[in-house]
Amino acid sequence: MGFKVLILGSGSALPTNHRNPTAQYIFCNNRHILIDCGEGTQIQLRKNKVRLQKIDTILISHLHGDHYFGLVGLISTMHLLGRDRDLTIYGPDPLEKIVRMQLEIEGYPLGFKINFVSINGDSAKEIYRDNAIIIRTFPLNHRIPTNGFVIEETPKKLKINKFLFELDKVPIPAAQLFKMSQNYVSNSGQEYSYERYTQAPDKSFKYAYCSDTKYDESIIEHIAGASLLYHEATFANDMKDRARQTYHSTAEQAATIAKKAKVSKLLLGHLSARYGAVYTHLDEAKAVFENTYVVNDGDEIVLY
């Protein structure tokens, strides 16, 4: 179990010597997820010692190159390393055609199956759920169709209050029912109320990813209450007009979204290559939302 976010690339369209194009590796309750896959992501995974064959879900936000040009290389490497497990890729429609065309030219059949699931930044919906995690997508507001993502833990079960459970000598089989908010009736007909023997479950964490997007309050409902929000901050306030024109955000705008969505912590990334230092972004964001960090490549944010 556990929930952590590893930043593989924190730059924007122009990679620099310090910031690779966008990619993030998410570990959530033993699920291994990649969000976006800019050029060089497979190298970044290797440098950060992530075993790339563990990844079985890839989420692509949109088809600007700095968010997906590394995908076909990653897939080729997975093949060459002998992968046979399925891979599921969520992303805009043309992605499947682009990837399959390049793989076909390679001249050999791929050793594993890729399931492409089309999501086109046009509506909010749940795209994946199992007994440990839920993945949702929602539209961002960018120049081309763009998907935001929320990865959250499924609600956790109630915890047994061992002291009272043992004090009252409750039969052991009752515990599993209590955890699911159900009462227990013993063979002798005695009813035990789950409310007496349980306490609140551990918190379920929620990670929200918003890159690339202009300032748009319509995303707030989808990310509300997130434990951690990654929001693009391509520009600082000196380039506010350019942010609007290019459908990007400033650090202050990202912080405003974080504040209104009542998230716990804000990560800023996707910084334009024109900014050498990050102090301006940080100062302008913190004036609105204190719990803000500017990420660097290789940063690992551990939720628990």
Next chain:
Amino acid sequence: MGFKVLILGSGSALPTNHRNPTAQYIFCNNRHILIDCGEGTQIQLRKNKVRLQKIDTILISHLHGDHYFGLVGLISTMHLLGRDRDLTIYGPDPLEKIVRMQLEIEGYPLGFKINFVSINGDSAKEIYRDNAIIIRTFPLNHRIPTNGFVIEETPKKLKINKFLFELDKVPIPAAQLFKMSQNYVSNSGQEYSYERYTQAPDKSFKYAYCSDTKYDESIIEHIAGASLLYHEATFANDMKDRARQTYHSTAEQAATIAKKAKVSKLLLGHLSARYGAVYTHLDEAKAVFENTYVVNDGDEIVLY
């Protein structure tokens, strides 16, 4: 003027922490040429301080991903940095479709023109010539159509023997004719023979690039006498069978080609990720052709 080869990627299909996929930057008489463009080439150009806007010719050997997956990212970056000068790309047919499809999805018109020239590893021919360099292609023997390349200087002009030229008081305008092997007749009717007043031109250098290919003596005629030969050596002799099956070469085979082609110096690259050290490759090649080097990323080989 000058002629040098900068190794940007010396690995094979699987990139490692030390070897990027294939790419080379060639500087020849003020022409700036990129051969192959594996994933991450734009980062390697940046790290090696090559100004990528200077590149106006790109040669793609074949469409295995480790030789071209970085191309569309490089083109995008050239655009974002404001390029307006034409770019010419030589490579197999489907390349144009792959690149243009991805650029169109970006959602903006490219700021410069790309001339795609189709070469499909099917015949030897001259593909470019100006007053300083000549580029030729010839077929390699790989699993899919693959182009080898020769970049050579155009033959240099004869050099004036200043001592005799001044001794005989030859009229100044004669010099330009002498350099082009032409005699000069003065206004008074006196003829001056260029042979008396000139000496042999400086050597013209020739670089030959052979990756990827199995051992094939038919390439020898195209690379004969090269000053410098880069030949793939994916495997050492321990994997000779695998080299044959996968249409690759061993270091010894590369050295045999170098010897038979009477080249001056051999560079080995495209080493499989399974080899940690390069000693075996080097020993096996040197036993056949002494002037052999195994290249690393970042190596610059200066011809003059």
